[in-house]
Amino acid sequence: MKIRKSGIAASVAAIATAAMLAVSVPAHAANTTINIWMDDQRGAQLSPVWDGSTTIAPGYTIKITTFSSRDAMVSAWDKATSASGPDMMFDAASSTTDAAKNGKALPIVLTATQKAELPASALGALAYQGVQYGIPMDVDTTTMYWNTKFGKAPKTFAALAATFQKLKKAGKVTTGICAGDGTWGALPVLTALGGGAWGYKADGTPDVSKVLFNSPAFVKNATNLLIDSKTKKGNGLFAWDGWDGCGQSFINGKALAINTGSWRLGAIIDAGIDYTLQPVPSIDGKGTSHQWSGFGGVFGTSYAKDHGVDLGVKAALSYFASQKGALAYATATKRPPVNSKVGSHLSADVAGFANAAKTGLVQENALLGDNAGGANWYDVLASTFTAAFTNGKGVKSSFDKGAAILKVDFADGFSKR
Amino acid sequence: MNPLKPSAMAAIIKVFLLAIASALIVWMIYVAVLASDWIVAGTLSVILIGANVVYFSKKAVASKFLFPGSVLLVIFVIVPIIYTAWMSVYNYKTGNEITKDAAITQLHQVGLVPDPSGTSYDMVLGHYNGQDAVLLTNQSTHEVSIGLKDKLTVLSAGSFTTDANQKAVTATGFTADTPAQIAQANTWLSAFMVPAGNDLYISPQGTDVAALMHEKFQFNADNTKIVDTVGGITYVDNGNGNFVGQKDATAVLYPGWRQFNPAQNYVGLLTDPKLNGPLLGVFIWTISFAFISVLMMWALGLTLALAMDKKIRFRAFYRGVLILPYAMPSFMSILIWAGIFNVNYGALNNLLGIHVDWLNDPWLARLVILIVNLWLGFPYFYLISTGALQALPTDIEEAAEIDGASGSQIFWRIKLPLIFQILSPLLIGSFAFNFNNFNLIYLLTKGGPIDILNGQTAGATDILITYAYKTAFGGNDQNLGLACAISVIMFVIVGALSMWSLKRSRVLEEM
Numbered sequence: 001m002k003i004r005k006s007g008i009a010a011s012v013a014a015i016a017t018a019a020m021l022a023v024s025v026p027a028h029a030a031n032t033t034i035n036i037w038m039d040d041q042r043g044a045q046l047s048p049v050w051d052g053s054t055t056i057a058p059g060y061t062i063k064i065t066t067f068s069s070r071d072a073m074v075s076a077w078d079k080a081t082s083a084s085g086p087d088m089m090f091d092a093a094s095s096t097t098d099a100a101k102n103g104k105a106l107p108i109v110l111t112a113t114q115k116a117e118l119p120a121s122a123l124g125a126l127a128y129q130g131v132q133y134g135i136p137m138d139v140d141t142t143t144m145y146w147n148t149k150f151g152k153a154p155k156t157f158a159a160l161a162a163t164f165q166k167l168k169k170a171g172k173v174t175t176g177i178c179a180g181d182g183t184w185g186a187l188p189v190l191t192a193l194g195g196g197a198w199g200y201k202a203d204g205t206p207d208v209s210k211v212l213f214n215s216p217a218f219v220k221n222a223t224n225l226l227i228d229s230k231t232k233k234g235n236g237l238f239a240w241d242g243w244d245g246c247g248q249s250f251i252n253g254k255a256l257a258i259n260t261g262s263w264r265l266g267a268i269i270d271a272g273i274d275y276t277l278q279p280v281p282s283i284d285g286k287g288t289s290h291q292w293s294g295f296g297g298v299f300g301t302s303y304a305k306d307h308g309v310d311l312g313v314k315a316a317l318s319y320f321a322s323q324k325g326a327l328a329y330a331t332a333t334k335r336p337p338v339n340s341k342v343g344s345h346l347s348a349d350v351a352g353f354a355n356a357a358k359t360g361l362v363q364e365n366a367l368l369g370d371n372a373g374g375a376n377w378y379d380v381l382a383s384t385f386t387a388a389f390t391n392g393k394g395v396k397s398s399f400d401k402g403a404a405i406l407k408v409d410f411a412d413g414f415s416k417r
Numbered sequence: 418m419n420p421l422k423p424s425a426m427a428a429i430i431k432v433f434l435l436a437i438a439s440a441l442i443v444w445m446i447y448v449a450v451l452a453s454d455w456i457v458a459g460t461l462s463v464i465l466i467g468a469n470v471v472y473f474s475k476k477a478v479a480s481k482f483l484f485p486g487s488v489l490l491v492i493f494v495i496v497p498i499i500y501t502a503w504m505s506v507y508n509y510k511t512g513n514e515i516t517k518d519a520a521i522t523q524l525h526q527v528g529l530v531p532d533p534s535g536t537s538y539d540m541v542l543g544h545y546n547g548q549d550a551v552l553l554t555n556q557s558t559h560e561v562s563i564g565l566k567d568k569l570t571v572l573s574a575g576s577f578t579t580d581a582n583q584k585a586v587t588a589t590g591f592t593a594d595t596p597a598q599i600a601q602a603n604t605w606l607s608a609f610m611v612p613a614g615n616d617l618y619i620s621p622q623g624t625d626v627a628a629l630m631h632e633k634f635q636f637n638a639d640n641t642k643i644v645d646t647v648g649g650i651t652y653v654d655n656g657n658g659n660f661v662g663q664k665d666a667t668a669v670l671y672p673g674w675r676q677f678n679p680a681q682n683y684v685g686l687l688t689d690p691k692l693n694g695p696l697l698g699v700f701i702w703t704i705s706f707a708f709i710s711v712l713m714m715w716a717l718g719l720t721l722a723l724a725m726d727k728k729i730r731f732r733a734f735y736r737g738v739l740i741l742p743y744a745m746p747s748f749m750s751i752l753i754w755a756g757i758f759n760v761n762y763g764a765l766n767n768l769l770g771i772h773v774d775w776l777n778d779p780w781l782a783r784l785v786i787l788i789v790n791l792w793l794g795f796p797y798f799y800l801i802s803t804g805a806l807q808a809l810p811t812d813i814e815e816a817a818e819i820d821g822a823s824g825s826q827i828f829w830r831i832k833l834p835l836i837f838q839i840l841s842p843l844l845i846g847s848f849a850f851n852f853n854n855f856n857l858i859y860l861l862t863k864g865g866p867i868d869i870l871n872g873q874t875a876g877a878t879d880i881l882i883t884y885a886y887k888t889a890f891g892g893n894d895q896n897l898g899l900a901c902a903i904s905v906i907m908f909v910i911v912g913a914l915s916m917w918s919l920k921r922s923r924v925l926e927e928m
Contacts (some may be wrong), residue, residue: 030601059600059624078895083452101512103523103672109531109620109628111556129671131527174761245761302523308603315623370892374691375869383869386777390760401870415667 031308034316035063036298037077037086039070041263045332046090056319060312080104085303087313093125093136094365096299100128106300107131108314114321121362122338125295134299135321138335141293142185142261143356144177145268145275150256153276156285157192161225164237164256173254176237177280178246180260183381184292186240187361188259188280192289193221195399197377198367198410206364208410213384214399221283222388223395234389240382259291262334262353277352279359293360295338366413373409380405435472439465464488498908505901506679511894513658517674521640524660524670528634530647532617536629539584540621542602543593549605552577552593553619553627554585561585564611564619564627599624643670657681682902692888692899695875702783703880707851710790711844717791718798719836723828725799726806743796751860754789777866779877786878790857794847805839806832845918849911855882881907 034057038046043066050056051064065086067073077089085104089095099105110132115123118136126134146153150167154160164176179185190196195218199210212218228235239246239255243264249255251271258264259280268275280289298320300313319325326339330346336354337346346354368377375383384402387393442465449458467488471480515523541552551564561579562571577588587593594602602624611619613629620630633647643652643660650668652660658676662668686692725736742750757764758775766772775781809832817827837844858864864876864883875884885907889900 030604032600057624059596059602081452083448083454098511101671103515103520107526107529109537109622109630111537111626111628112535129527131530239761241761245759248762302519305607308607311603311606311621311624314621315625318623318626365893370894374872374874376892379867379869383867386866387870390774390777398870405869 032060032312033063034060034087034304034309034312035065035307036088036090036316037065037067037073038090039067039073041070042090042333043067045334046329049328049332056325057312057315060309060315062316080303082303082306086301087304087307087309088298088300088316090137090298091296092140093134093295093297096126096134096297097128097365099299099301100131100133104302105133106302106304106310106313107133108135108300108317110321111318114318117323117339117341118321119338119340122295125362126297126299134297135317136295136297136338137320137326137329138296138333139293139338139354139357139360140261140296141336141353141357141360142181142188142259142291143277143353144188144257144259144280145250145264145273145277146257147250147253147255148274148276149253153257153278154281156281157221157225157283159285160256160281161237165235167256168236173256174236175239175246175249175255176257177239178250178255178258179238179240180243180247180250180258180264182242183240183378183385185242185259186238186381186385188289188291189238190218191291192280192282193225194218194283195222196290197361197406206367206410206414208367208407208414211403211407211410213406214396214403219396219399222399226389227395231392232394233392234385238389240385262336262349265349277356279356288359290359290361291356292363293357294363296335297338364413366416367410369409369413371409371416372412373405373407375405375409377406377409380409431472435468438468442468501901501904501908504898505682505905506677507898508658508676508678508681509898509901510896512669512671513673513675514897515672515674517640517658517676520672520674521636523672524634524643525632525636528632528643529618529620529630530633532629532631534629537622538619538627538629539582540623540625540627541586541591541593542599542606542624543591545588545591549602549609550591551606551609551611551619551621551627552585552588552591553611554579554583559583561588563588563591566609567612569611569613569619682899685899686902686906691874695873695879695884699875699879699881699884702878703852706783706786706790706878706880707848707854709787710794710851710854711847713787713791714794714798714847715802715840715844717795718800719802721795721799722802722806725803739799740796742792743800747793748856748860750793751789751857754785754792755861758785776862779866782862782866782878786858786861789861790851790854793857794851797847801840801843802836805836808839809835842919845915848918849915852880852911852914853882853907854880855886858883859886881910 036050043064047064047066050062053062054060056062067076070091073089073091074095076084077086077095080086089099096105105128110118110123114135122136122139123132126132126136144153150163150173154163160176164173167173177189179189187196190213194212195215196212199207199212201207226234226238239249243260246255247258247260247264250258251267251273253273257280258268279291282289298317300310300317304310304313320329321339323339323341326337326342329335330337330339330342330350334347334350336350336357370376373380380402384398387401388395388398442461446458446461446465449455449461468484471477471484474480537556538553539556540554543552544550545563545565548565553562553564553569554560555562559579560571561577562569564570572585572588577585577591580586606621606624609621610630611627613619617629617631619627621627633645635644635646636642641654644650645652650665651663652668652670653663655661655666656676657678659673660670686696721739725732725739729735755776756762760766760772760774760777763775765775773781775785813831813835814827817831822830858878858880862876862878864879864887867873867876867879875887879887881903885900885903888903889896
């Protein structure tokens, strides 16, 4: 009996203590902390620069929350509530538009100066249904790393193919050019050979009635250069199985070139590969190949309003849109900046990728995603490449089938854009 | 000393642990209350009271053992099942995640758009005649005005001073806020809109800039209709979580909201050709994969257990080696196997000097799946079969031998039925596990190969769980309601099969 009484007393005391702790937390003064979520890469690069800053949004303190990976951040974002959610988030542009569609992003208004410094296509990537939600910060784009142990980079795709055939015969290489980021990074090879996704109207908008995927020029060039005449399958000049596949061949010196972005720079340098950067050469060296340019950016969340810091968030977004903010970001992350006024202040590596971005085509996620055709651009490419180059089903018939799906996808996606 | 009477030390430890647990729960209740999560707060309160009653009562002895397990069962099993079933009857997907009230609040914000003139203002926060106010400088015309929540007053020259950028910084009767005051201004500034005439407002866009805005959406009284005064479109509530164009239902306004629609996801599964087309094939492969996997794993595990049941040299070493695949994290094993079977750089092709695309042929990919699953699963069956063999009474075997039964007869007619009887619940559990073996399929083949070019929407090795995952999350949008509906159906199938199997094996009757 004695034990019970003391137990009850202790338990009640503990509960009371916890309750007092709870209620003794000071009644909220206005919140002045802006919590910004970032993935592991951006977080590691930007925390030393911005965490604790009181100058980005005067009157507010920046708190950077870094996640162990982008997946971890996206997972936390999916589960976020008003109590746990961030005030701002850095991520790919699609996160901004998804958040806008879900009612979790804060609409913003840009000044004329900001609009002048940021390309309309980049701003459009962080807008949804005509409303601006985010600030584009960096361009995610690719370029061709050529392994200089095989000589100077060729000026034409035909020369690249000839070099590959010679070195393959000598047993020195197994792969010509590798799409180091899977089918996403395959566009330069398609466009170099006269193919691609869709055409463009005179005003620069996509012409979805014109599907280039199975253009006669591409079918002819791909059949001549990418197919082994004996096996009727791919000859190894083009590989698309990404960093863990052909990417490792490049690292091991068994591939002539890889098309990938600045994010692989460190690994390639660490592997001791000497390289030059240039676009994938076109078939005759006269035209230009193109790659997708996606955008990374920052947006304010609807939770910022719940937390009472929405105006601080807008002030911070204004800083990120400014030259000062964009330069600080580009310097810390080494990502090619979107802000057109920042280029002259960048290091050679970053400037190189910024230069490469000039030949990029805007990655129109609405058109490239899963639409009425039944499969998205990336999966269609994988299936088409497998059919044409792995299974030897023929370039024309395989690409014709792929193009039929993409035609429906593009038209459907364009109508919802 | 009464052995049943707890010692003082035990009592102290009990009180200490309970006090810690109680304090933690109280803290969680506090956090839940702050977040207005009343259901969570209420549930935690019940657990708090229940724990204290159970552990300070001398009568509820059985409950002391059952209470923690029961609470965890409810939290981690019952609640998710109920929640999944509940969400399966909602239109709950990307664009339809928040409540209707939250969606309408957001649409009000979205509808507040910049005036086409793009007029913006430099802004200084402060007070004017005791009221919250903003000192505004038009960035184009440099006209200066004082904005109050109900009035905009243009200031005459001489009544304000400007800085080098022609931005007004002081004005007669206007007191600028200090940095500390600015930091606290969000509370009043967030909803501050200065009327500027002609249905225009000047709205702060930070703490030092404002923009001329107008409301393009006009809502009717009960929020069932929105008129877009710019686009000239009238949107109406479609009853399924969205405002859509009155004349063109494909014009959808986002965000939408989660809408109760009990039949939508289940009917969609039956009627949407993209979903129901490959469902039968996927279902057959799922059953086949789970059944063959369990059969193979058990056969190999039992064979090895029988072999190790004999007294052979290095038996302890062999036993250790046999459970190694079980000791290694399965995801690592799967990724290694994926590399081994890679067509270009895989060890298997390289060692055999062949060029077989193991993961790109439907039947080979299925074979690979079964082989890898056998590798991952046989040690478990070896262990449980060893345990079962050791649990068999030896006198039955001896009696059979005396009666003249052969070794084969003893195994097939005595040992195997007894082992089967013992292992039935584990076999059924393993079947249920493999029925939902997402990791293996997704890490090894991602459900492929899939012949997209010929219209396939499910891969050759897709099982129901991976197909559901891809259907719900594989595209641009996440369809959480549909994923919940598929999960409910799978729960019913696995539950029904398990119950049927248990009933057939009469295990429950023996328990």
